[in-house]
Amino acid sequence: MKHGGTRGTAALVWTTIAVLAVIVALPLLFILLQAVFPGLGQGSLAEPFGKVGEVLGDPSLLQLTLNTLALGGCVVAGAALVGVPLGVLRALFRVPLAPLWDVLMLLPLMIPPYIATLGWIMTLQPRGYLAQLVGVHAGPFLFSFPGIVFVMVLNIFPVVYFAVSRTVAAVGGRLGDVARVFGAGPATVFRRITLPLALPGLAASLLLAFAMTIEEYGTPAALGRTTGFTVLVTGIDTRIADWPIDLPGAAILSLLLVLLSLAAFALQLRILAKRSYESVGGKPQPLVPRPLGALALPAALAFALVALAAAVPLLATLATALSRRLSGGLALSNLGLDNFAAILDDSGGALRALGNSFALGGITALITGLLGAASAYCVVRLKLRGRHVLDALTVLPNAIPGVVVAVGLILAWNQPLLPATVYNTPAILLLAYCCILLPYPVRYANAALRQISPSLESAARVAGASTLTTFRRIVLPLILPNMVAAMLLVFAIASRELVASILVAPVGIPTISTFIWRQFEQGSVGLGMAMSSVAIALTLLVPLVAMLLSRRSGVAGSGRLP
Numbered sequence: 001m002k003h004g005g006t007r008g009t010a011a012l013v014w015t016t017i018a019v020l021a022v023i024v025a026l027p028l029l030f031i032l033l034q035a036v037f038p039g040l041g042q043g044s045l046a047e048p049f050g051k052v053g054e055v056l057g058d059p060s061l062l063q064l065t066l067n068t069l070a071l072g073g074c075v076v077a078g079a080a081l082v083g084v085p086l087g088v089l090r091a092l093f094r095v096p097l098a099p100l101w102d103v104l105m106l107l108p109l110m111i112p113p114y115i116a117t118l119g120w121i122m123t124l125q126p127r128g129y130l131a132q133l134v135g136v137h138a139g140p141f142l143f144s145f146p147g148i149v150f151v152m153v154l155n156i157f158p159v160v161y162f163a164v165s166r167t168v169a170a171v172g173g174r175l176g177d178v179a180r181v182f183g184a185g186p187a188t189v190f191r192r193i194t195l196p197l198a199l200p201g202l203a204a205s206l207l208l209a210f211a212m213t214i215e216e217y218g219t220p221a222a223l224g225r226t227t228g229f230t231v232l233v234t235g236i237d238t239r240i241a242d243w244p245i246d247l248p249g250a251a252i253l254s255l256l257l258v259l260l261s262l263a264a265f266a267l268q269l270r271i272l273a274k275r276s277y278e279s280v281g282g283k284p285q286p287l288v289p290r291p292l293g294a295l296a297l298p299a300a301l302a303f304a305l306v307a308l309a310a311a312v313p314l315l316a317t318l319a320t321a322l323s324r325r326l327s328g329g330l331a332l333s334n335l336g337l338d339n340f341a342a343i344l345d346d347s348g349g350a351l352r353a354l355g356n357s358f359a360l361g362g363i364t365a366l367i368t369g370l371l372g373a374a375s376a377y378c379v380v381r382l383k384l385r386g387r388h389v390l391d392a393l394t395v396l397p398n399a400i401p402g403v404v405v406a407v408g409l410i411l412a413w414n415q416p417l418l419p420a421t422v423y424n425t426p427a428i429l430l431l432a433y434c435c436i437l438l439p440y441p442v443r444y445a446n447a448a449l450r451q452i453s454p455s456l457e458s459a460a461r462v463a464g465a466s467t468l469t470t471f472r473r474i475v476l477p478l479i480l481p482n483m484v485a486a487m488l489l490v491f492a493i494a495s496r497e498l499v500a501s502i503l504v505a506p507v508g509i510p511t512i513s514t515f516i517w518r519q520f521e522q523g524s525v526g527l528g529m530a531m532s533s534v535a536i537a538l539t540l541l542v543p544l545v546a547m548l549l550s551r552r553s554g555v556a557g558s559g560r561l562p
Contacts, residue, residue, distance in 0.1 A: 009382065009467040011468065012374060012377075012378065012467055012468055012471065013378055013382065015374070016371065016374045016375055016378055016390075017390065019371055020371070020375065020390070020393050020394065022431070023371075023431060023434050023435050023438065024393055024394070024396060024397060024435050024438065025393065026408070026412050027404075027405055027407075027408025027409050027411070027412050027431075027435060028396075028400070028404075028408055029408075029412075030251075030408055030411040030412040030415075031251045031254050031255060031404065031407060031408040031411060032251075032255070033411075034247055034248055034251035034411045035051070035052065035248060035251040035252045035254075035255055036048050036049055036052075038050050038051035038248040040248075040411070040415070041247055041411070041414060041415070041416070042416065043415070043416045043417055051248040051249065051252065052252060054249075055248070055249045055252045055253070056252070060230075060235075061235075061253075063230075064230055064231060064232050064235045064253070065232065065256065067229060067230060067231045068214050068231040068232045068233075068257075068260065069214075069260075070145075071145075071148065071149065071152070071213060071214070071220070071231055072210045072213045072214045072260075073210075074149045075149055075152045075153055075156060075209065075210075075213040076206050076209050076210050076213070078149055078150075078152075078153035078157070079153050079156050079157040079159070079160045079206070079209045080160055080202075080206060082153060082154075082157040082160075082161070082306060083157040083158070083159070083160030083161035083163075083164060083205070084160060084164050084202070085302075086105075086161050086165075086302065086303060086306060087160065087161045087162070087163070087164025087165035087168065088164060088165075088168055089292075089299055089302075089303075090102075090161075090165040091164070091165045091166070091167075091168035091169040091289075092168060092289060092290060093289050093290050093291070093292045093295075093299070094289045094290065094291050094292060094296075095289075095292065095296075095299055095300065095303060096296055096297075096299070096300040097300065097303075101303040101304075101307055104307035104310060104311060105158045105161055105162070105306075105307065105310060106158065107310050107311055107314060108154060108155050108156070108157070108158050108310050108313075109158050109159070110536070110539050110540050111155075111313055111314060111317075111536055111539065112218075112496050112498065112513070112535060112536075112539065113152075113155045113216055113218050113219055114217075114218025114219065114222065114498050114513070114516075114517070115313065115317060115496075115516065115532045115535065115536065116151070116154075116155050116219075116313035117151055117155075117218055117219045117222045117223065117313075118222065118313075118317070118516075118520060118528070118529070118532065119312065119313030119314065119315075119316035119317045119320075119532075120142060120151050120312065120313055120316070121142065121222065121223075122316045122317075122319075122320050122525070122529070123312055123313075123316045124137060124138040124139060124141070124142045124147075125137060125139045125142065126139045129316055129319060129330060132329050132330050133330070142223065143223055143226040143227055144227055144229075145227070145229055147223060148219060148220060148223045148224060148229065151219055151223065152213055152216065152219050154309055154310055155216075155219070156209045156212055156213065157209075157306075158310075159205050159208055159209050159212070160202070160205045160206060160209060162205075163202065163204060163205030164202055164205065167202065207264045207267065210264045211261050211264050214231070214232070214233070214257065214260055214261065214401070215233060215257070215261065215401030215402060215403065216233070217233045217234065217237065217402075217403060217498065217499045217502075218498055218499075220233060220234050221233075221234050221237070232253055232256060232257045232260075233257065233401065233403050233499075235253055236250050236253045236254055236257070236403050236404075236407060237403065237502075237503065239253065240407065240410065240503060241503075247407075247410070247411060247414075250407050251407060251411060254401075254403070254404040254407045254408070257401050257403070257404055258400055258401070258404055261400065261401060314536065317529050317532050317533055317536065318529075318533060320525060320526055320529035321339050321340065321526060321529040321530040321532065321533045322335045322336065322337070322339070323335065323339075323526055324336045324338050324526075325526075326525055326526055338526075339526040339527050339529070339530035340530050340533075342527055342530070343527070343530055343531060343534070347527060348515065348518075348519065348524065348527060349510050349515065350515060350527070350531060352510060353510040353511055353512055353514070353515035353531070354512060354531075354534070356426070356509055356510060356511050357494075357495040357496070357511045357512040357513075358495060360426065360429055360430060360433060360494060360495075360511070361433075361490070361491040361492070361494040361495035362491060363430060364430060364433040364434055364437060364490055364491070364494040365487035365488070365490040365491040365494070366487065367430070367434050368434050368437055368438050368440070368441045368486075368487070368490050369441045369483045369484075369486060369487040369490070371434070371438065371441070372394070372438060372440070372441025372442040372444070372445045372483070372486065373441065373445045373475070373476060373479060373483055374471075375390065375391075375394045375442055375445075376394075376442055376445035376446040376448075376449050377445070377449060377471060377475060378390060379391045379394075379446070380446060380449040380450060381449065381454065381457065381475075394438060394439065394442040395439045395442060395443070397435050397436055397437075397438055397439055398439045401499075402432075402436050402497070402499040402500050403499045403500075403503065405432055405435045405436055405500060406432055406499060406500040406503035406504050407503070409423075409428055409431055409432055409435075409500075409504055410423070410503065410504060413428060423504075424506045424507070425506055426506065426509055428504045428506065429500065429501065429504060429505055429506075429509070429511070432497075432500035432501075432504055433490075433494040433497060433500065436497065436500065437490045437493055437494055440486050440489055440490055440493075441483060441486040441487065441490065443486075444479075444482045444483060444485065444486035445479055445482065445483060445486070447482065448478070448479035448482040448483075449475070449479060452475070452478050452479070456474055456478075457470050457474060457475065460473070460474055492538060492539050493539075495511075495512060495535070495538055496512050496513050496535040496538070496539060497511075497513060498513040498514075498517070501513045501514050502514060502517065512531060512534070512535050513535075515528070515531055516528045516531050516532055516535070519531070
């Protein structure tokens with residue numbers, strides 16, 4: 001029995017490691033190899049580092065990097081400017097209609113960024129919805145660096161808002177009350193006590209906002225193309241998509257982007273390691289929100305203004321999807337379900353795109369769910385010697401932009417010595433989605449396993465069950481509610497993923513995101529927005545189901561928001 005159990009454990013561990021190596025490690029390895037050996041695509045290892053000097057010496061690289069840093073810094077500053085005051089108000093005071101504002105603040109996180117950007121284009125461009133309503137437009141502003149920052153701030157600020165509001169509420173009001181007894185004013189209490197104690201959550205949210213900004217492709221590509229504003233992500237796409245294809249250059253730029261993302265997370269750790277942020281000793285004191293008094297109306301107006309801005313992309317998407325003719329404007333006679341009917345009629349391959357995305361999303365959810373459960377089990381239960389390396393490998397995609405994953409897959413599966421390749425098949429999309437989304441099921445499974453007593457598995461082994469049988473018959477059923485919730489989230493995100501889909505989608509295999517992108521490029525805006533509405537509905541519905549299942553299971557998972 002012991003021998004069989006050992007053999008079963010080894011089979012589970014090595015199978016998990018092998019799958020992780022293919023999904024996560026292989027793309028990153030080939031990015032590194034391609035950056036070092038420029039002739040790798042032709043099967044040559046000659047002239048190592050031969051392309052590095054040329055790429056790093058390219059005058060445009062400095063501008064790409066500076067643009068990326070400037071965009072990330074400005075978006076973080078804007079997200080803090082919007083999210084921190086609103087988050088503090090939400091945590092410390094009785095804001096009128098507070099639950100409603102929380103729901104509306106979730107909208108930007110539920111709408112894919114590229115769809116939100118298209119909604120802003122329809123609203124602010126010349127003859128857009130704003131011009132039809134009030135007679136003015138903001139086209140020059142939108143298609144500029146400040147316009148890109150504006151759109152991305154409204155896409156990302158909820159990350160800061162929710163982190164700050166929850167962190168400040170968790171800090172509690174006891175220490176602030178003590179400071180007021182000793183004569184400190186509200187501003188001094190906030191600056192000297194509340195804000196420093198909330199710094200861990202604030203730093204984490206701002207650094208996450210930075211990472212989300214520098215890896216975002218849709219907004220810089222849609223708005224920066226007109227003005228020539230390019231960043232590292234769009235630079236990578238140009239080297240892959242435009243002839244002559246420059247794979248070594250794309251690999252080097254990908255490594256630079258990874259370094260920027262890792263530097264952001266390292267900065268966060270450095271900030272939090274400098275001091276202690278413990279605020280609770282003994283029984284924690286709940287925070288009782290204070291009345292706003294005369295400031296209640298201004299605070300409600302501020303929340304309403306931000307919530308309205310956050311809802312603009314959704315309203316624009318629905319208005320465009322319901323318009324029979326784009327030139328007909330917002331007239332009631334121009335509204336109808338023609339574009340949705342065109343989707344049902346499979347215009348432009350819409351139904352095929354839906355079917356492909358749903359199928360790929362479902363298979364991705366199944367693979368990442370099983371792999372996440374197996375990986376978490378190996379780390380939490382088996383206590384392997386190298387479990388920390390295995391754990392790091394499962395969460396590494398959190399720090400890797402999607403465009404880097406796509407580049408790595410292109411490089412890995414285009415080698416001339418391969419007897420067979422998944423490139424230009426649906427499997428390449430499946431690998432990309434699995435790599436990008438694996439951290440979600442891993443974290444859900446990790447949280448669930450830590451709340452299950454190991455005695456159940458020990459009893460099964462005493463009764464003669466192997467490791468695989470114990471995992472299949474005991475562990476999986478117990479963590480199934482959490483895994484279903486995580487898999488629903490994976491399904492929702494994979495179904496509308498953009499960057500990897502654009503870069504590695506095979507010819508003749510449309511997805512929801514590539515269909516929308518292609519419709520806008522071809523001028524079929526209404527049809528694209530109708531498909532966007534379908535994607536938004538899916539994005540809103542599936543996480544709600546996931547949250548319901550997670551609450552019923554009583555175990556809360558954690559992970560990076562989409």
